[in-house]
Amino acid sequence: MLLEQLRKDVLEANLELVKRGLVLYTFGNASGVDREQGLVVIKPSGVDYDDLRPEHMVVTDLHGKIVEGNLNPSSDLDTHTLLYREFPTIGAVVHTHSEFATSFAQAGLPIPAFGTTHADYFYGPVPVTAPLTDEAIGGRYVHETGLAIVERFRNPEVIDPLAVPACLVNGHAPFVWGRTAHDAAHNAVVLEAVARMAYRTIGLRANADCVSQALLDRHYFRKHGANATYGQK
Incomplete structure (x- = not known):
């Protein structure tokens, strides 16, 4: 069986989404990539999480061609593989x-960086894509979803995908990533927490100020900077 450890890691990431209440029924998916082999492991489409096993994970190349697996891969495969090709880190x-x-x-709004919880994980607001055109929706929709994410990280400003490891797809839902399957699932859980906090902040004060640049820098770089001090060596 190809990529046995990555299959296990991707399965655990998928199950973490269920455990943390981020998915219902067969919603959602997680994948991981082996950069050396150029292969992707992804959840199969429409399979109940209770039934998932490592051998059920589907292995494809970076363009979505199935290399190993008897089940159909996630319907979002083309978005995942495009992100791997465009975001090599x-x-x-x-x-x-x-x-x-x-x-x-769904509101077409970014998640503002209101406080230090957000700043610990996302170096600035979590962006939202432009709405997909009718042509994009009627064409290679899943591929176009990935293109919309990539475009948002390059325009109007350049955003480091590891500094802001998530994007909201306008009218759709979030895509989140990380260096490992565990990191990506962890970031998805945190994203939902900061989105909930932001929603409530706006409800308390619609014109609430975002965190200052100094406080954003202090919290983000203490965890992710070259001289990070958070946690153990």
């Missing part, structure tokens, strides 16, 4: 329809 991708992050996506 990431190692895993997670897609959910978690309630609060999806609410921002």
Whole structure:
């Protein structure tokens, strides 16, 4: 069986989404990539999480061609593989329809960086894509979803995908990533938490200020900077 450890890691990431209440029924998916072999491991489409086993994971190449597996891969495969091709520093991708992050996506709004919880994980607001055109929706829809994410990370400003490891797809839901499958699932859980906090912040004060640049820098770089001090050596 190809990529046995990555299959286990991707399965655990998928199950973490269920455990943390980020998916319902067969919603959502997680994948991971082996950069050396150029292969992707992804959840099969429409299979109940209770039934998932490592051998059920589907292995494809970076363009979505199935290399190993008897089940159909996730319907979001083309978005995952495009993100791997365009964001070479990431190692895993997670897609959910978690309630609060999806609410921002459906409203076509980014998630503002209101406080230090957000700043610990996302170096600035979590962006939202432009709406997909009718032509994109009627064409290679899943591929176009990935293109919309990539475009948002390059325009109007360039965003480092590891500094802001998530994007809201306008009218759809979040895609989240990380260096590993565990990291991607972890970031998806945190994204939902900060989206919930942002939603409530806006409800308390619609014109609430975002965190200052100094505080954003202090919290983000203490965890992710070259001289990070958070945690143990």
